[in-house]
Amino acid sequence: MTPHRMTMIRRGAGVPPAIFPTPQTAKTPAGRRRHENLAFRVAAPNHREKCRLRSLLPCIFALLVLLVTSGCGKRGGERIIVGSKNFTEQIVLAELFAQQIEAHSALRVERRLNLGGTIICHDALVSGKIDLYPEYTGTALTAILNDPPQKDPSEVLRRVQEEYRARFNVEVMPPLGFNNTFAMVVRGDDAEKLHLRTISDVAPYAAKWRAGFGYEFMERPDGYRGWMAAYGLHFSGAPRILDLGLLYRALADNQVDLVAGNSTDGVIASLHMVALEDDRHYFPPYEAVPLVRRATLEKHPEVREAIGALAKKVSEDEMRLMNYAVDGEHRDPAEVVRAFRGAKGL
């Protein structure tokens, strides 16, 4: 057991101290792109120090046993370890990778999901604790390579591919086909009635519309201010600033007419909303890509084939529906992915 693995798992399992019961929005290391689904974080009970230590001991022991046994298991057979960050979409994608490898090779797949963030996944990948995980090009560019955000999707992909190959010996596989970035969302019936397809289509109606934005969108450098300037839109009154989860409710209930959400949020599909196309390419690309260790690909070429077959196979709509199936309908990610693979003939 290396000290590195210890820290990796500890960090992954740690619960950040809560200041208030709050919706769990983007409690992430810098640059991590996504928000998590709405969940209440409850402040840890204030036990006495001694008490806490004693109650922690069994947990620490269990953790040690787990570490030792998992370490032994890995050396045993030919295994591919799939990792993921700790939110629904990542778990679904990792499950997709896992099932794909299981179906197209004789390899055994171990799932190490819910790792606590971009940096932890990256460290695990580079050090060989995991063999592959899903990432977003924009996140890789800004959070890992520390580059400024860029607008051109192919340019971002090219840069990330080159740098990952040279610096980390990691292969950035072809994009899965969807982009998880900010999205301007309107009600489906508005979109139909007014023939709205792109953000620019909104311009004639903006003066009469109320906009609702989340706190993250208001603060991010690639958020509100630049967006207003890029499209030259003027809404009626100042934007309403709401919690992201409540934004969709407010939109559905006609309290606002346009909100900034995330392009793969499941509720967009379930509440019959429409995400408008970013026709001026304001939002930086966050295309989902599989990141795979090159050593793994050389040793097991069938992994390249299995994962490569996923290129351009997952559209934004499909990702939304899968996210919704897991978050909204509480279905098992493995079952959701099986259904998807069946439908796509993968």
Next chain:
Amino acid sequence: MNWYEFLLRNRGEVFERTLEHIGLVGASMAISLLIGLPLGVALVSRARLQRWVIGAANVVQTIPSLALFGFLIPVPWIGGVGASTAIVALSLYSLLPILRNTCTGIAEVDPAVIESARGMGMTPWQVLWQVQLPLAAPVVLAGIRVATAICIGITTIAAAIGAGGLGVFIFRGLAMVNNQVILAGAIPAAFLAIAADSGLGYFQRSSARR
């Protein structure tokens, strides 16, 4: 940058948000006092109804605040987004301690005292105003104190529904992954709660002394 440096640099906005916060708390406390005190007095002698009403207030208390804000968005008249929805939700949350302590406080006044007041020829109205309420005041004030503390805390979540207040910093900080910004909202809110609590505590003690 420390949280107090952030606080100093943004003192204009912090001040504005604090005022918003106090406004939200004040408005919702006023509404729940206007409803809770008379309702509590009216329920004292109606044990059955009292169980139902306090039970309902109890249920409201268990709804997570963010969920309650969500429920209120589609409600006509009182719902929507903004301060009014927040005030409705906050009043509902403050209601239980006020209601319960008003009932308990009045119910626990020594029956012998009430009997002698009646014997002196006081009307029921006079008994209420001159005997029961003054004697119940410390307990009622304790309820108001708890309600205020709860209200100040939950008002931070009202920022989720666009009502402003110190919660704006907390949500913004969470979105930016910046603890300084979170603390710039959380610490003034904590101070507000402490100040309100000790102020009301002073009242409570002086009412108990009489």
